[in-house]
Amino acid sequence: MEYPSVFAINFITVVAMMLAGWCISLIRRNVTVVDSLWGMGFVLISWLTFFLSDGFWGRKLLICLLVTIWGLRLTIHLTRRNHGRGEDPRYAQWREKSGRRFWLVSLFKVFLLQAVFLWVIALSCQWGQIARLPAGFTPLDYLGVILWAIGFVFETVSDHQLEKFKADPASRGRVLEHGLWAWSRHPNYFGESLVWWGVFLIALATPNALWTIVSPILITAVLLKMTGIPLMEKAIVHTRPGYKNYIARTSSFFPWFRKKDANRRYL
Numbered sequence: 001m002e003y004p005s006v007f008a009i010n011f012i013t014v015v016a017m018m019l020a021g022w023c024i025s026l027i028r029r030n031v032t033v034v035d036s037l038w039g040m041g042f043v044l045i046s047w048l049t050f051f052l053s054d055g056f057w058g059r060k061l062l063i064c065l066l067v068t069i070w071g072l073r074l075t076i077h078l079t080r081r082n083h084g085r086g087e088d089p090r091y092a093q094w095r096e097k098s099g100r101r102f103w104l105v106s107l108f109k110v111f112l113l114q115a116v117f118l119w120v121i122a123l124s125c126q127w128g129q130i131a132r133l134p135a136g137f138t139p140l141d142y143l144g145v146i147l148w149a150i151g152f153v154f155e156t157v158s159d160h161q162l163e164k165f166k167a168d169p170a171s172r173g174r175v176l177e178h179g180l181w182a183w184s185r186h187p188n189y190f191g192e193s194l195v196w197w198g199v200f201l202i203a204l205a206t207p208n209a210l211w212t213i214v215s216p217i218l219i220t221a222v223l224l225k226m227t228g229i230p231l232m233e234k235a236i237v238h239t240r241p242g243y244k245n246y247i248a249r250t251s252s253f254f255p256w257f258r259k260k261d262a263n264r265r266y267l
Contacts, residue, residue: 074192184253
């Protein structure tokens with residue numbers, strides 16, 4: 001099947017998945033279900049592309065396995081984290097501001113918007129499977145796997161450290177400042193970004209793939225400037241008194257040495 005058809009089918013499928021999630025959110029009055037759909041959407045796109053495309057089977061399988069491992073872990077982690085809890089504070093604020101119109105606002109601002117972002121971010125894993133050449137692995141494939149692995153470890157370990165920290169009653173009101181969190185305020189976001197830069201490098205091993213750099217750029221922008229760090233820290237800074245000092249001393253994204261100079265700016 002030609003790539004425009006593969007892209008179109010994947011887009012329609014992800015939109016349908018998000019519409020189903022939206023219906024569930026209306027019944028539960030909780031849109032946090034979208035978090036669980038995020039990782040699964042990439043898994044769905046990857047395997048649909050695998051069966052619809054005629055690219056080099058080795059690269060197709062590699063991409064599918066990497067995306068599936070990442071997506072399933074993230075879905076399980078977020079589903080466990082959100083189970084039994086109320087609506088995510090970020091979404092709760094939007095619900096309060098929108099009032100009775102939130103049922104419609106959530107369709108476009110939460111579910112359909114994330115469907116579009118998901119599909120664009122997944123362009124690299126789609127193109128990498130569609131390309132028939134090279135019919136073998138290249139140094140870029142291996143480099144992409146290494147980068148993906150580093151990102152996956154960062155994301156997994158930091159999520160585990162945060163989960164363990166939150167489970168300790170003594171941590172209430174405190175800030176996690178050890179482990180990977182001593183080097184970055186959001187090591188899990190940094191890891192997720194690396195995962196998609198790794199997938200991009202695998203896609204880059206195929207002809208005419210440079211344009212798919214939009215995928216890792218978009219996920220990095222989302223985490224750095226849009227729904228990731230800005231919304232997360234806006235909520236945390238009001239509930240944890242020590243977080244302002246943590247912001248002043250610790251890099252927000254890229255892991256780096258902590259500084260005593262509170263006026264130092266970080267990215």
